Amino acid sequence: MIRNLQFNSPPDGTVDLLVVAGEASGDEHSALLVSGLLKKFSNFQISAIGGKRVEKEGAHLVYPLVEHAVVGVVEVLKNYSTFKQIFKNTIEWIIKYKPKTILLVDYPGFNLRLARELKKLGVSVKGGGTVKVLQYISPQLWAWKAKRRFEMEKILDGLGVIFPFEVDCYKDTSLPVAFVGHPFAQSEYKCPISYAPEGPLLLLPGSRVQPVQRILPVFLDTLDPLFIDFPNLQVSIPVPNSQIRTVVESLLSSRATIKDRINVVESDLKMEARAALMSSGTMSLSCAIAGVPGVIAYRAHPLTYLLGRFLVTIPFLGMANILIPEAPPYPEFLQGRANRKNLYQTILKVLQNEDSKENSQFVAKKLLKRLQVPDEQGVVEWLSQEISLV
Structure with missing residues (x-):
């Protein structure tokens, strides 16, 4: 974990909008939003507690929260003192610089707690203050902890959701909710x-350290027999930052027979793929939209998985499968089932099957249709209306 917890001041002390995004996917979604917003309102002052992508699109980076991303109950507890200090610094920064609006992007464990504290301190509109607090991207209420919607009703001023079915999740609350389209469909x-x-097989183990450490070794185990079946197979592993690159290269260093056949590439570069072995995160949805066939596999900390089995109520983990439950496009293997034998046998069929391309292209069109809204109803328009820019 990074030890530098210093927060940067806004360039001229003015903050029209503060974006808070704690994960790589949230940073990516925020970047699209910030880019669209600044194209329409070039003098709008945006600061971000996020990552390099939102900074690249014109937001002033207050703190690189994305670089602290972890997943699971156990991982959060291990890093509790760091997160506690980051949270404290975030509250102090907001009180000092008084942003007119705060946009919380996904990351509900941190962001909903932040909204709750801002209400308690009388900073937010819901607490009697002046700062409007909005949430972009809903927690997965349809999967677990559905009762959070009643707390969200009390601490948020508005919510923009990216899946059409999520609007109905809040129909018994007074919280204003709008379907604003998925960022990937913009x-x-x-x-x-x-x-x-003719592209490579992509290995997509995730954008956070712990998931990569758990699932990438299994992906690498799968390559040994695949290289026998496909002597000319190309393999690439995209990495979102230097931290993940270090983890990946460390895991590769002990794989003398295959490490020289694997390319580690920057994930912000355009990638081609014939198929993918992937975790269930954002990149799996990108693959589905791109029409890339593949297999989803995931391993969580045993305690996190045990809790999840009691709390999660949906049959799939991958978003493409959730969105097309009548014909889920990707086989899924979780925990112990995410092993070399299962992954090898399944990805082998994908690589050998000429119909995989046609099936995946069909899935891509169906997904985009379900994720789109007309341009005039998109997320930039929603946010512009919420903060009275139009």
């Missing part, structure tokens, strides 16, 4: 992946 979105029959 015309401005440039999918980082494209299907190419």
